[in-house]
Amino acid sequence: MRQLRTLIDDVLGVLEDVGKGRANPVAPGGPTAVRAYADDVLAEPLLPATGGGNPAEVLRKLVEAYANWSVDVSHPATVARMQCPPTAVAVAADLVAGALNQSMHAWEAGPFALELERRLIEDLATLVGYGADAGGTLTAGGSISNVMAMLIARDEAYRRRLGRSTFDSGLAVGGVRPVVLCTETVHFSVDRGASIAGIGADGIIRVPADDLGRMIPAEADRILRELPSDCLPVMLFVCAGSTDFGWVDPLPELARVAREHGVWLHADAAYGGGALFSERLRPLFDGLAEADSVTLDLHKFGWVPASAGVFLTRDAAMLDHLAVQQTSLNSPDDVAEGFVGRYGHSIQATRRCDALKIAATLRAYGRDGIGAMVDACHELSRYGAARVAREAKLQLAAEPVLSTVLFRYLPGDGSDLDAFNSSLRRQLMRDGHAMLARVFLPRPGGGKDVWLKLMLLNPDTTGEQLDQVIDDVLAAGAALEAAGRS
Numbered sequence: 071m072r073q074l075r076t077l078i079d080d081v082l083g084v085l086e087d088v089g090k091g092r093a094n095p096v097a098p099g100g101p102t103a104v105r106a107y108a109d110d111v112l113a114e115p116l117l118p119a120t121g122g123g124n125p126a127e128v129l130r131k132l133v134e135a136y137a138n139w140s141v142d143v144s145h146p147a148t149v150a151r152m153q154c155p156p157t158a159v160a161v162a163a164d165l166v167a168g169a170l171n172q173s174m175h176a177w178e179a180g181p182f183a184l185e186l187e188r189r190l191i192e193d194l195a196t197l198v199g200y201g202a203d204a205g206g207t208l209t210a211g212g213s214i215s216n217v218m219a220m221l222i223a224r225d226e227a228y229r230r231r232l233g234r235s236t237f238d239s240g241l242a243v244g245g246v247r248p249v250v251l252c253t254e255t256v257h258f259s260v261d262r263g264a265s266i267a268g269i270g271a272d273g274i275i276r277v278p279a280d281d282l283g284r285m286i287p288a289e290a291d292r293i294l295r296e297l298p299s300d301c302l303p304v305m306l307f308v309c310a311g312s313t314d315f316g317w318v319d320p321l322p323e324l325a326r327v328a329r330e331h332g333v334w335l336h337a338d339a340a341y342g343g344g345a346l347f348s349e350r351l352r353p354l355f356d357g358l359a360e361a362d363s364v365t366l367d368l369h370k371f372g373w374v375p376a377s378a379g380v381f382l383t384r385d386a387a388m389l390d391h392l393a394v395q396q397t398s399l400n401s402p403d404d405v406a407e408g409f410v411g412r413y414g415h416s417i418q419a420t421r422r423c424d425a426l427k428i429a430a431t432l433r434a435y436g437r438d439g440i441g442a443m444v445d446a447c448h449e450l451s452r453y454g455a456a457r458v459a460r461e462a463k464l465q466l467a468a469e470p471v472l473s474t475v476l477f478r479y480l481p482g483d484g485s486d487l488d489a490f491n492s493s494l495r496r497q498l499m500r501d502g503h504a505m506l507a508r509v510f511l512p513r514p515g516g517g518k519d520v521w522l523k524l525m526l527l528n529p530d531t532t533g534e535q536l537d538q539v540i541d542d543v544l545a546a547g548a549a550l551e552a553a554g555r556s
Contacts, residue, residue, distance in 0.1 A: 074169060077126060081133045088137040095145035097138060098502035104139050111135040141505060144528060146535035147542070150505035152313070152341060152370045154527040156427075160374040163430040167423045174208075174421040176411035177404070183423040184412060190425045193432070194366065195382050197346050199359025205386025207415040208424045209379035212340030213259035215365035216307075218381050218392070218417055220263040222363070223305040223334035224248055225391040230332065231302060241268045247300055251290060252307040253279045254512060255314070257338055260307055269304065282468075283315060287323035294331045305334045310355055310364070311342010314509050314523065316472030318342060321357030328362075337361035340379070344371020345472055347441040351448060354471070362388070370527060371444055371473075374427045389415045446529035447473040453533045454524055457540055463547060464540075467511065467521050475524040476509065479547040483554050488520040494547050495522055503542045 097103065111131070114122075122128045141148055144155035156164075172180030174187060187208060195204035209215045228236050232244040241248060248269045252260050254276050264274050278289045285308055294303055306328045308319040321337065328335035337358055343366040345351035346358075358364060366380040383389060393414030404410070413419055432440070451470035458466045458477045467476035478491045491508070498504040507523040524539070 077129055078165070080126060080130060084130060084133050085137055088134065089142075092142060094502040095142050095148040095505050096140075096499070096502050098500070100496070100500035107135075107139055144530075146528065146531040147504040147539045148528075149524040149526060149539065150507040152367070152525055152527065153376070154370060154373050155530075156369075156375045157373045157431050157434070159434045160427040160431045163427040164375050167426045170423075172423045174411065174416070174423060175413040175419045177409040179411065179420075180423060183425065184410075186429060187412065187423065187425040190429050190432075191380075191382070194380055197437075198343075198364050198366075198382055200382065200384050203385055203387075204382060205389050205415070206380060206382035207389070207412060208421075208428075209381050209416070210377045210418075211369070211379040212257070212338065212365050212367045213262065214417070215340070215367075215379050215381035216257065216259040216336070216338055217263040217266055219334075219336040219363045219365065219383075220250065220260075220267045220269070220305060220307075221417070222383070222388050222391045223336060224267050224269070226334060226388060227302055227304045229391075236268075244302075245300060246302040247273065248302045248304045249273045249275050249297070250305045250307055251275050251277050251293060251303065251333075253277055253283065253285045253309070253319075255279070255283050255312060256307060256309055257313060257340070267304075282317050283312065284317050285309075285319045285324060287320055287327050290324060291327045291330070294327070294333065303331065303333045305336055307336050307338065308361070309342075310337045310339035310358055310361075311345060311472055313341050314474060314476060314511065315468055316342060316470065316474055318354050318471075321355070321360060323357075325357055325360030334363070335361045336363045336365070338365045340365045340367040341370050342472060344368070344440075344444055345448075347371070347437050348444040348448070349441060350445055351472065359384070368428050368431075371447075372428065372431065372440070373443065374431050378424050378428055392417060443529040444473075447526045450526045450529075450531055450533070450536060451475050451524070454526065454536050454540070457537060461540070461544065463544060473526040475526070476511070476521045477524075478519075478521050479543065481547065481551050481554070483551055485551075485554060490547075490550065491520045491522055494543070494550055497550065498542065498546050501546070503546065504539050506543075 143153045172183040174180060174183060177184060191206045195206060225236050228234055234243050250264055250269055250273060261271055264270055275293060277285050277293060279285055290306060297303060308324050310318050325335055346355060363383040368374050368378040369376040372378060451473045454475040455466055455470050458464045458475060463480055464477050465480055478487060479494055481490050495506050495508050498506060507525055509521050509523050510518040511521055513519045
């Protein structure tokens with residue numbers, strides 16, 4: 071531990087020195103500059119024939135290089151991705167998790183870590199509104215949680231209809247074709263999950279949505295009623311806080327549809343679920359507890375380092391679909407005496423303890439404290455939207471629901487809107503002024519338009535700092551227009 075303390079003190083000094091010299095969210099120059107920098111500082115092989123000498127010096131050089139070209143997630147202009155500035159207590163807890171290197175798959179790999187995760191899952195299930203029968207696990211992120219939900223829903227659908235397990239028989243049993251219902255604008259992990267689950271893209275049925283992009287329950291009901299007899303509905307996949315607009319599908323109505331047809335209802339609340347901490351925003355998620363499973367990501371609205379994904383299911387027994395395979399882990403004689411790991415609750419075997427950093431943050435800040443941070447981000451998005459709406463050169467897509475602001479620049483030179491805004495975003499990143507996201511939103515009549523997105527997850531960002539980001543967007547847009555005219 072003495073050596074670790076020395077190394078930590080050293081690299082924290084490096085991070086402090088690098089931070090003092092930075093004014094922008096990322097170094098300027100874009101992809102060309104970072105590749106040139108990497109060519110220089112990583113000229114020697116990362117896997118040499120013999121070690122590089124003093125470990126402290128090796129670490130210092132790598133950390134300095136890493137930090138120099140990292141994105142400053144605490145910078146007010148870092149508004150591209152769902153990367154929150156983590157709390158100090160979470161970062162310290164994450165360090166401990168790495169140092170002690172516990173694993174969640176077997177009791178002998180992390181006894182207290184297992185108990186910590188079990189109790190954390192119980193508290194998070196209560197936050198969602200689940201009862202005492204709920205269960206779940208921590209995951210590597212929302213995409214993995216959504217894939218797990220699809221695998222469990224698939225196996226449960228086969229069990230109910232055919233009395234068979236896909237673990238043994240695969241998907242060919244019974245001559246049925248599994249399908250998943252969702253809207254056009256759900257997270258891309260649905261398509262990936264359908265591929266992994268053997269359902270495929272052709273097995274995804276898109277349910278019509280209203281003008282706000284929310285699933286129409288009557289349409290979901292109609293599609294389920296009209297399904298051919300050889301189709302097996304595996305899941306109704308709904309959104310509880312979309313990553314673009316923050317909209318929430320009508321959960322109570324969709325829950326009734328799912329129950330009537332005996333279909334698994336999964337709610338993706340990876341981004342939006344953090345709003346459950348907020349007394350103001352929580353009512354938007356009424357009905358979430360009716361879902362059979364829920365995805366949360368606390369490395370978004372939770373302020374812990376990635377990864378901190380959470381998969382919850384209303385009935386813990388459904389996790390048994392992941393524990394069909396018999397291994398030396400969690401054998402009956404061990405289980406009988408309480409030596410139980412969490413291998414059967416996950417699609418991973420060795421899995422680090424992410425519960426420590428989450429528990430440290432939740433206990434340090436409490437529901438009220440985290441809720442206040444959520445509310446601060448929500449208010450910031452409303453401030454940003456009002457500023458965008460006042461600018462003649464900017465167009466606001468919609469009023470914020472959670473903490474996103476979608477807008478685009480309106481060039482006056484007849485430029486293609488999509489190409490112009492795509493170039494504008496890249497120029498801002500290349501200059502190091504701002505890290506913005508780009509999204510593709512369906513347009514009436516077909517096709518998609520490019521919009522820019524401010525993802526606001528830093529509760530310490532002020533309105534004045536956000537004004538500066540928008541000022542930089544306007545200045546860069548004007549420069550692009552001028553360059554086009556010339």
